Amino acid sequence: MDTESCPSIKNILLLDSEGKRVAVKYYTDDWPTLAAKLAFEKSVFTKTLKTNARTEAEITLFDGNIVVYKFVQDLHIFVTAGDDENELIITTVLQGFFDAVGLLLRNEVDKRTALENLDLIFLCLDEIVDGGMVLETDASVIAGKVATRGLEGAGSLSEQTISQALATAREHLARSLLN
Amino acid sequence: MAMAEPLVKKDDDRDYEDYSPFLGVEKGAVLQEARVFNDPQLDGRRCLQVITKLLYLLNQGETFTKVEATEVFFAVTKLFQSKDTVLRRMVYLMIKELSPSSDEVIMVTSSLMKDMNSKNDMYRANAIRVLCRIIDDTLLAQMERYLTQAIVDKNPVVASAALVSGIHLLQTNPGIVKRWTKEVQEAVQSRAALVQFHALALNHQIQQNDRLAVNKLVTSLTKGSLRSPLAQCLLIRYTSQVIRESSMHMQTGERPFFDFLEACLRHKAEMVILEAARAIIELSGVTSRELTPAVTVLQLFLSSSKPVLRFAAVRTLNKVAMTHPLVVTNCNIDMESLISDQNRSIATLAITTLLKTGNESSVDRLMKQITNFMSDIADEFKIVVVEAIRSLCLKFPLKYRSLMNFLSNILREEGGFEYKKAIVDSIVILIRDIPEAKENGLFHLCEFIEDCEFTYLSTQILHFLGNEGPKTSDPSKYIRCIYNRLILENATVRASAVSTLAKFGAWIDSLKPRIFVLLRRCLYDSDDEVRDRATLYLNMLGGDALAGENDQDVREFLFGSLDVPLVNLETSLQNYEASEEPFDISTVPKEVKSQPHAEKKAPGKKPTGLGAPATSPTTAVDVYEKLLLSIPEFAGFGKLFKSSAPVELTESETEYAVNVVKHIYDGHVVFQYNCTNTIPEQLLESVTVFVDASEAEEFSEVASKPLRTLHYDSPGQSFVAFEKPEGVPAVGKFSNLLKFIVKEVDPATGEADEEGVEDEYQLEDLEVVAADYMLKVGVSNFKNAWDNMGVDRERVDEYGLGVRESLAEAVSAVINILGMQACEGTDVVPSNARSHTCLLSGVFIGDVKVLARISFGIDGPKQVAMKLAVRSEDQSISDTIHEIVANG
Numbered sequence A: 001m002d003t004e005s006c007p008s009i010k011n012i013l014l015l016d017s018e019g020k021r022v023a024v025k026y027y028t029d030d031w032p033t034l035a036a037k038l039a040f041e042k043s044v045f046t047k048t049l050k051t052n053a054r055t056e057a058e059i060t061l062f063d064g065n066i067v068v069y070k071f072v073q074d075l076h077i078f079v080t081a082g083d084d085e086n087e088l089i090i091t092t093v094l095q096g097f098f099d100a101v102g103l104l105l106r107n108e109v110d111k112r113t114a115l116e117n118l119d120l121i122f123l124c125l126d127e128i129v130d131g132g133m134v135l136e137t138d139a140s141v142i143a144g145k146v147a148t149r150g151l152e153g154a155g156s157l158s159e160q161t162i163s164q165a166l167a168t169a170r171e172h173l174a175r176s177l178l179n
Numbered sequence B: 001m002a003m004a005e006p007l008v009k010k011d012d013d014r015d016y017e018d019y020s021p022f023l024g025v026e027k028g029a030v031l032q033e034a035r036v037f038n039d040p041q042l043d044g045r046r047c048l049q050v051i052t053k054l055l056y057l058l059n060q061g062e063t064f065t066k067v068e069a070t071e072v073f074f075a076v077t078k079l080f081q082s083k084d085t086v087l088r089r090m091v092y093l094m095i096k097e098l099s100p101s102s103d104e105v106i107m108v109t110s111s112l113m114k115d116m117n118s119k120n121d122m123y124r125a126n127a128i129r130v131l132c133r134i135i136d137d138t139l140l141a142q143m144e145r146y147l148t149q150a151i152v153d154k155n156p157v158v159a160s161a162a163l164v165s166g167i168h169l170l171q172t173n174p175g176i177v178k179r180w181t182k183e184v185q186e187a188v189q190s191r192a193a194l195v196q197f198h199a200l201a202l203n204h205q206i207q208q209n210d211r212l213a214v215n216k217l218v219t220s221l222t223k224g225s226l227r228s229p230l231a232q233c234l235l236i237r238y239t240s241q242v243i244r245e246s247s248m249h250m251q252t253g254e255r256p257f258f259d260f261l262e263a264c265l266r267h268k269a270e271m272v273i274l275e276a277a278r279a280i281i282e283l284s285g286v287t288s289r290e291l292t293p294a295v296t297v298l299q300l301f302l303s304s305s306k307p308v309l310r311f312a313a314v315r316t317l318n319k320v321a322m323t324h325p326l327v328v329t330n331c332n333i334d335m336e337s338l339i340s341d342q343n344r345s346i347a348t349l350a351i352t353t354l355l356k357t358g359n360e361s362s363v364d365r366l367m368k369q370i371t372n373f374m375s376d377i378a379d380e381f382k383i384v385v386v387e388a389i390r391s392l393c394l395k396f397p398l399k400y401r402s403l404m405n406f407l408s409n410i411l412r413e414e415g416g417f418e419y420k421k422a423i424v425d426s427i428v429i430l431i432r433d434i435p436e437a438k439e440n441g442l443f444h445l446c447e448f449i450e451d452c453e454f455t456y457l458s459t460q461i462l463h464f465l466g467n468e469g470p471k472t473s474d475p476s477k478y479i480r481c482i483y484n485r486l487i488l489e490n491a492t493v494r495a496s497a498v499s500t501l502a503k504f505g506a507w508i509d510s511l512k513p514r515i516f517v518l519l520r521r522c523l524y525d526s527d528d529e530v531r532d533r534a535t536l537y538l539n540m541l542g543g544d545a546l547a548g549e550n551d552q553d554v555r556e557f558l559f560g561s562l563d564v565p566l567v568n569l570e571t572s573l574q575n576y577e578a579s580e581e582p583f584d585i586s587t588v589p590k591e592v593k594s595q596p597h598a599e600k601k602a603p604g605k606k607p608t609g610l611g612a613p614a615t616s617p618t619t620a621v622d623v624y625e626k627l628l629l630s631i632p633e634f635a636g637f638g639k640l641f642k643s644s645a646p647v648e649l650t651e652s653e654t655e656y657a658v659n660v661v662k663h664i665y666d667g668h669v670v671f672q673y674n675c676t677n678t679i680p681e682q683l684l685e686s687v688t689v690f691v692d693a694s695e696a697e698e699f700s701e702v703a704s705k706p707l708r709t710l711h712y713d714s715p716g717q718s719f720v721a722f723e724k725p726e727g728v729p730a731v732g733k734f735s736n737l738l739k740f741i742v743k744e745v746d747p748a749t750g751e752a753d754e755e756g757v758e759d760e761y762q763l764e765d766l767e768v769v770a771a772d773y774m775l776k777v778g779v780s781n782f783k784n785a786w787d788n789m790g791v792d793r794e795r796v797d798e799y800g801l802g803v804r805e806s807l808a809e810a811v812s813a814v815i816n817i818l819g820m821q822a823c824e825g826t827d828v829v830p831s832n833a834r835s836h837t838c839l840l841s842g843v844f845i846g847d848v849k850v851l852a853r854i855s856f857g858i859d860g861p862k863q864v865a866m867k868l869a870v871r872s873e874d875q876s877i878s879d880t881i882h883e884i885v886a887n888g
Helices: A034-048 A087-104 A111-116 A118-128 A139-147 A162-173 B005-012 B027-038 B044-059 B066-081 B085-098 B102-116 B121-134 B137-151 B156-172 B174-188 B193-206 B211-223 B229-249 B258-264 B270-281 B288-302 B307-323 B325-340 B344-357 B360-374 B379-395 B397-412 B417-433 B435-449 B455-471 B476-488 B491-507 B509-522 B528-540 B551-559 B566-575 B620-629 B632-637 B782-789 B807-818 B875-887
Strands: A009-016 A021-026 A058-062 A065-072 A075-082 B656-664 B668-677 B682-695 B700-705 B707-710 B716-723 B732-744 B757-762 B766-768 B774-776 B794-803 B835-844 B848-858 B863-872
Touching: A009 A034, A009 A087, A009 A118, A021 A034, A021 A111, A021 A118, A021 B044, A034 A058, A034 A065, A034 A075, A058 B307, A058 B344, A065 A087, A075 A087, A087 A118, A087 A139, A087 B229, A087 B270, A087 B307, A111 A118, A118 A139, A118 B044, A118 B085, B027 B044, B027 B066, B044 B066, B044 B085, B066 B085, B066 B102, B085 B121, B102 B121, B102 B137, B121 B137, B121 B156, B137 B156, B137 B174, B156 B174, B156 B193, B174 B193, B193 B211, B193 B229, B211 B229, B229 B258, B229 B270, B258 B270, B270 B288, B270 B307, B288 B307, B288 B325, B307 B325, B307 B344, B325 B344, B325 B360, B344 B360, B344 B379, B360 B379, B360 B397, B379 B397, B379 B417, B397 B417, B397 B435, B417 B435, B417 B455, B435 B455, B435 B476, B455 B476, B455 B491, B476 B491, B476 B509, B491 B509, B491 B528, B491 B551, B509 B528, B528 B551, B551 B782, B620 B632, B620 B656, B620 B668, B632 B668, B632 B700, B632 B716, B656 B732, B656 B766, B668 B682, B668 B707, B668 B732, B682 B700, B682 B716, B707 B716, B782 B835, B782 B848, B782 B863, B794 B807, B794 B875, B807 B835, B807 B848, B807 B863, B807 B875, B835 B875, B848 B875, B863 B875
Parallel strands: none
Antiparallel strands: A009 A021, A009 A075, A058 A065, A065 A075, B656 B668, B668 B716, B682 B707, B682 B732, B700 B716, B732 B757, B732 B766, B774 B835, B794 B863, B835 B848, B848 B863
16 A cells, blocks of 8 residues: 555654653554553653753654654653654644644643543544544644534534634533542 | 532642542443443433543553453443533544444444434544444445545535545455545545545545556646645655656656646745655756755755754755765755754754765864764764764775774763774774774774773774784784783683784784794683684794794685685584594585575675674585485586576466576586476476577587476476586576476376376576686685785786666676675675775686676766776686676
8 A cells, every 4th residue: 555655643642751651642553562652652751851842842763763742841742653754744743732732721731631631632632643644733623623512413613613612622621530 | 529629729739740630540440430321311421531531541551351341332332322522522432442343333333323414513523433443344335325425525524534534444445445536536626625635645545556547636736736735745745756657657858747846845834845855855866956946945944943844954955965965065054053953863964964065174173073962962873973974084085084083082982882883893994995094093993902891892803903913014012902802801802812913923923932922821721712722823833843834824824714604614514423534624615605585685784894794695505416416327527516596497477387507517517407387287297308509519418317207386306417628617508498298187186197298398598607607705804815816816907888777787797797706795886886896706617716806987978897807816717707707
């Protein structure tokens, strides 16, 4: 199959400041076992730990892969693709995820809030890449898709404004898993 | 229910940092909690929490047993009753994560089909994605109509979901997806950016083998403008593909679509600019004029505030610098400022690019900058830098002093084995190629082994020192360093040092007495190998005044290379049975046998430096020798000189597969025809090959050994032997006709008919060429072997080879004609080289060692010329080699 002519993402990782998983999604079999995945996460975390990826996304070559990453508070976000991929396409995916999470968490992006709203994070990962294929890169669209609320038939996304969508996201945010 | 309580509490919660809502979440308990999914009155909020916990566990790497997964799956299907959208989306995620079995899939199909027809577009889009992930062929056929409708749906989310699902389904169900072409092409025209992107990707994957269709698509799309930058990137990739394929068919004329690529360099999206620049740079045979606009936009990226952009630009320019260094020199100033870039990947790429493009005057300044930078990059980057410096030094030999100093400085610093080896290899190469650098370089290596933790490197350096050290102006200064090894190091290094000392002793008479003293001390070493070596060398060098052997023999022994492949020696030693008769090294076969199917090993790696030429052959020669000796007709031919690799005489997939192996003896040639019968219904008998040698005048047939029976799929051999003038490399062409009696075989019983029919089968012609009389035998140190052979039996001549495809092609053609072994990796020609020197070695029939040194040069219109210098043990053989080339 001629898949190399189509941009493809290998994984998106959301790790905490110790390199532990908050949420991860792998789209290829490059790391077939849990051990291989954890080893990859550990080394990519260690390798990038000392860099300053807070204002701009950073990039590194790693084991034949390109990893683009960005840190915010105690969260480290990585997007991996093959080393012949267009770096700026990978960055667009990273930025889309980063901004969408920011919108959904009302800019209160840290590990604690992310875990409290883990359902939104999972949905966000699901809406940005499907099986390695880039599904959507516009953060407001991704956040809107994740945050649509309301009963069946109450109106589709196209009829809802983004601000409405975000208001429902806010309501969602207030819920806690501990109750 | 305490809503948002943790958020309120956070200011006075001291353990805030460690807080996690999933603290103590445990599989068993969550599986219990999942029972709430079965409640008749669903508590949506509670269900959402439980399903999130389940997904959390899976995401952390927890696994469910088959039973647990089935239980969870059935419970989750109950949640389709709830109208909560977020909960429904989590149900979709859960189904995808659980990847249900086919009988489980049936349970959810109707619910998902219902969602696919829902008025809620988010339900529709996600239900499509889930269904396409889990369904089988029959279900897919049922829902095909919905999918083709979804592809052209007015809601972009739905259309994209269907298109992306189509891309995945194409891998498993190409037949069905290919029927959607009409709808997909309609979607390419969509006004929604991402739909266009997904449609374009799917459309291309459907028609990727249809070159005309791709060409048509590219032609029409490059005229318009696509909305999505991602789609534009795809279009650039497809355009490059079309350019690549058309250039294979049209040799001349304008490069098609180049204007389109160049226009993309002015696109507003950076990802498109980068994609276009890459596409231009990777055009085959790209010219400097075509490169310039691409390099200019990349140069602007170099000073971007975004690290990703700088990285992408410098990585791309680094590639350009390999083939077109001059085009990149304009960027040198921007590139130099990147040496101090925070991002070390960018800095390393910048440095190696500069090293490729820099001119002689900038070398010193660059080296200073690099020195500051080396301490804070990882070993793998350091190796890249060392390799770049090595090639820079070979480019500017006059600068060897500062480059050698740099290498010796970094050699003293901390570093792992691979890094140190890269440095040592570089120093060794500089010593070999730049004579002025020799003394300085050897001194640095000596200094290094005074404190070297790697046994491998110490022994390799000692070996190298033994070969090169004695020929320097003041060899005695190395003795101290070598002797220190004997006192301080482990047994392996000590043994190496003994051999090195002996080499100094053999070469320099004035040092002999001192060497003897040192060697005698080694007679009391605790290690056997060290003592044995010392004893051997003391006797050989005549330390005890037993001078029997002459100097030439001694030097030959010490400096000459082992002229048998190590693998062959190993096999022979393993086969040797202890007896009265001592092991005789001259019985070891000298031919380097390459593995029959492993010849296409990656040629990219150039063996350099200390690493001995790696050959890992297996000896088919032993098998042949045994086989031939077992045939009485051939037993009197003497020792087998060489057996060729099998030459195919039939096309693949024909009725009978025949290949031939040429066995060369001093006065005979035996053709071994390996025949395979590929027809199950046939049995062949009395299989012979009728050989017509009318175009091989010096050969006359002396024996033929037919094959009695040839069953289906079990190969057998038939032989034909020829006599030829003794020791003469006679050549000729032979035509072959396979003759046999064919018998029908009953496939049911496997029994053959009584009666057979005579039949024949034309095989392809076979040639005996000069290379058949040459054994591929390498030497480990070509320079020593060449010097030892002496200039008096050398013959030099120049030849024009006419127009060749490339230098590499010319080099490999000449190597093939001569049939000799390329030494020191000189069969590999760097891709943009204009000249190349090739070192060859072999043994010609009559056991005559032959060495050849060939300098190739190529000019503009691909005219190749070469200068061939041959040294051999026999002047007439040197002449013969020249004749081979002149006639080849």
